[in-house]
Amino acid sequence: MSRLDLFIDRMVSQRACLDHAIAETAAMPGPVFELGLGNGRTYHHLREKVSGRPIYVFERAIASHPDSTPPDEMAILGDVRDTLPAALERFGATASLVHADLGGHNRAKNDAFARLISPLVEPLLARGGLMVSSDRMYFDTLTELPLPAGAVPERCFIYSR
């Protein structure tokens, strides 16, 4: 299996999981949190598919495609070690959907980052809220759900509170 194959599986799984999670949480009013903007393709997808919920983007520094850049007031800039705890104070446990694509090429580094942010993400989710991640997360109180049709095991993960 080539890196191109793996990458396609990851992108296809991400979309399948997000579309599923967006539909499952459609009746919830709480915000959607996108952790990491990158070039903004996934944010662009969220913006097209999510309606009636604000989408906040957590990023160190915005470097996205112009079509896929959040308005200033929806970008939460800084290190997630600071901005996720601050978001808990600001929003409480209200998020309907959290998405993270840690996205690096280095698996060990991604895994370390997943361990770092898991306890910071966990308290943000509302009851019934979903977390979609391209890497395995390490939650104490969330439940890993079966993947929707079209998603490839190990290429995406969904957790629910």
Add this chain to the structure above:
Amino acid sequence: MSRLDLFIDRMVSQRACLDHAIAETAAMPGPVFELGLGNGRTYHHLREKVSGRPIYVFERAIASHPDSTPPDEMAILGDVRDTLPAALERFGATASLVHADLGGHNRAKNDAFARLISPLVEPLLARGGLMVSSDRMYFDTLTELPLPAGAVPERCFIYSR
């Protein structure tokens, strides 16, 4: 349709066209030319799927994933306006497969680049050789072929001599 949807269609189409073109040219001995390495996912795919043919990579400067970096002697470094004409002197019309993913976000810029390199790519192909591109090319003597199953129209193009 979101940028994520478009991107997935482009990657899936690229793989479908490459796999088809690799199979169609499998009996040809001439080299494979990869124009643009980027992070090397497609080169990694070519390396896995192509056998018995050398794969040369044309790039300004190598910045690929370590798993997907060509050996020095297979990298042809420099501006394609110089390296493609030099390759014609070196190899003649022998290429069995040429792949180009111009890959920018700016359609107008990609199109201008496609117009620039089309006449430089065209004479490199052997008779029966195939050119796969993520953008429409501008060839005088090559024929655009129907896409294989799984490829999305306008997301990839195949040309034959």
